[in-house]
Amino acid sequence: MSGSSLDGLDLAVVEFELSNKEIKAWNLLKAKEVKFPKKLKDRLAIATKISAKELALLDHELGIWMGMVSNEFIGETKMEVDYIASHGHTIFHMPSDGFTKQIGSAAAMVALSGTSVICDFRSIDLAHGGQGAPLAPIVEHYLYPGYELYLNLGGIANISLHSKDSIIAFDVCPANQILNKLAAEKNLPFDEGGCFAANGKLNNELLEKLEADPFLAEDYPKSLDNNTLQEYYFPLFDQSPISTEDKLATAVQFIANSLAKAINKSLSKEKVTATTLNLFVSGGGTFNTYLIEKIKLALPAVDLHFPSKADINFKEAILMALLGLLRILDKPNSFASVTGASKDTVNGSIYKS
Numbered sequence: 001m002s003g004s005s006l007d008g009l010d011l012a013v014v015e016f017e018l019s020n021k022e023i024k025a026w027n028l029l030k031a032k033e034v035k036f037p038k039k040l041k042d043r044l045a046i047a048t049k050i051s052a053k054e055l056a057l058l059d060h061e062l063g064i065w066m067g068m069v070s071n072e073f074i075g076e077t078k079m080e081v082d083y084i085a086s087h088g089h090t091i092f093h094m095p096s097d098g099f100t101k102q103i104g105s106a107a108a109m110v111a112l113s114g115t116s117v118i119c120d121f122r123s124i125d126l127a128h129g130g131q132g133a134p135l136a137p138i139v140e141h142y143l144y145p146g147y148e149l150y151l152n153l154g155g156i157a158n159i160s161l162h163s164k165d166s167i168i169a170f171d172v173c174p175a176n177q178i179l180n181k182l183a184a185e186k187n188l189p190f191d192e193g194g195c196f197a198a199n200g201k202l203n204n205e206l207l208e209k210l211e212a213d214p215f216l217a218e219d220y221p222k223s224l225d226n227n228t229l230q231e232y233y234f235p236l237f238d239q240s241p242i243s244t245e246d247k248l249a250t251a252v253q254f255i256a257n258s259l260a261k262a263i264n265k266s267l268s269k270e271k272v273t274a275t276t277l278n279l280f281v282s283g284g285g286t287f288n289t290y291l292i293e294k295i296k297l298a299l300p301a302v303d304l305h306f307p308s309k310a311d312i313n314f315k316e317a318i319l320m321a322l323l324g325l326l327r328i329l330d331k332p333n334s335f336a337s338v339t340g341a342s343k344d345t346v347n348g349s350i351y352k353s
Contacts, residue, residue: 001316002066002089002104004155004226005176006044007189007284008035009066011073012317013081021329023142030077031314034069047091047103048227055091055103062089063105067112074115084109085118085324085348087316093225095131099123106351113353118324120349125334130341133223134158137169137338138326139319140280147278147305149263151295153285154316155180156224157255161266166337168266170220173213173258174229175285178251182237185244194290200249203242210236210254220266221340252291260298277302282315323348 001010012031017024036044043050043058050058066086074081086109088102106119122132137160140150150160150169155177160169176190183191191197213232215224237247267277279302285291286306296304306312326333327348334345 001087001320003284003316004090005180005284006036006041006155007180008033009069010314010317011070012314012321013074013077013079014318014321016321016325018329021331023325026143028310028314028318029079031310031317032073033313034073037065040065044089047089048230059103060105060108062103063108064112066104067109070109070115071113074113081115083118083324083328084113084115085121085320085327087121087320088119090226092227093122093133093223094227095126095133095223098126100126100132106349110351110353116353117351118327118348119351121320121323121327121333121347124345124347125339125341128336128341128343128345130334130336130339130345131170131221131223132334132339134160134169134171134338135319135323135334136160136316137162137167137335138333139315139322141167141335142322143318144280144307144311144315147280148272148274149277149279149302151259151279151281151283152315153281153283153288153291155226157259157283157285159259159263159266160338161263161270161272163270163272167335168220168270169338170222170262171224172262173216173255174224174233175255176283177226177229178233178237178255179248179285179288179291181234182244182248182251190284191248191288194248194252194288196245197248197252197288198290200243200245200247202253203240203246203250206236206240206242206247206250207254207257210250211257216258216261221338252288252294255285255291256294256298259295263299263302275301279304281306282312284313286312 088104092101106117157175332344
């Protein structure tokens with residue numbers, strides 16, 4: 001899994017025990033993160049602005065690198081791996097236009113790793129009128145059940161509301177992509193623990209501009225395109241004359257406010273009346289203690305629950321393994337109630353070794 005925050009490539013070996021095509025047990029055997037080589041990371045950061053030929057070349061070269069890294073990782077584990085499930089790196093996600101684009105050539109990965117690859121986990125859903133996102137409710141439903149609410153604090157923050165009858169889920173707002181961009185002003189990959197944000201002051205003028213994004217008021221199902229960050233959010237921070245600390249403090253408050261509004265709105269719309277609600281929190285932003293404090297303050301009636309560090313770090317890689325497994329089993333790996341598609345769909349293209 002390669003996330004929108006460009007942290008690197010997450011790899012996980014996941015073992016599933018099956019009975020009559022049902023998952024009886026699962027285990028995360030080994031996992032690691034591999035940072036992108038600087039030149040590759042720099043090219044991925046501007047991939048929306050390059051030519052079609054350059055994008056095709058980047059797709060091929062990323063696939064070669066991902067295949068090499070996967071092959072090395074499999075060698076390190078000394079395990080027999082049946083399939084690689086690869087999300088690829090999202091360049092465009094434009095469900096309103098009916099398409100999404102992830103790069104990282106599966107053919108190149110097969111050639112370099114010698115292992116069959118399953119990829120393209122969004123396109124069938126989009127073809128049936130869905131958003132192709134978010135995918136997280138699948139892993140929540142199958143592998144982390146038992147909570148009413150789920151929050152993923154990744155490059156983009158998304159939430160899920162699970163009931164007996166259905167699951168609704170949607171992207172809420174930018175999260176780590178903004179925080180990491182601001183941390184880069186301090187020559188850091190991220191604001192560890194939210195320390196710089198905690199030393200900043202809220203800037204209401206910037207907060208009002210951030211909260212004016214029309215996407216925030218849209219009804220779900222919905223998903224946020226990375227280009228919105230480049231075109232709307234990043235310029236607001238770039239043009240603001242305030243300190244980096246104040247920008248970070250304002251960004252954290254914006255994320256907490258947006259999540260609280262989205263969760264309360266969805267609870268009201270879905271007529272959820274429980275007095276106590278449990279929220280399962282995962283994603284890299286979970287380690288930002290200042291952000292978590294602000295979310296707790298914004299949602300006083302919700303109890304936050306956190307999985308193990310391995311689950312937080314590699315939940316999305318585990319998700320990819322699950323999506324690949326469901327594809328092999330020919331079972332839906334995208335839910336219509338989440339994406340707005342006309343039906344549940346089985347997504348994934350298989351490249352045989």
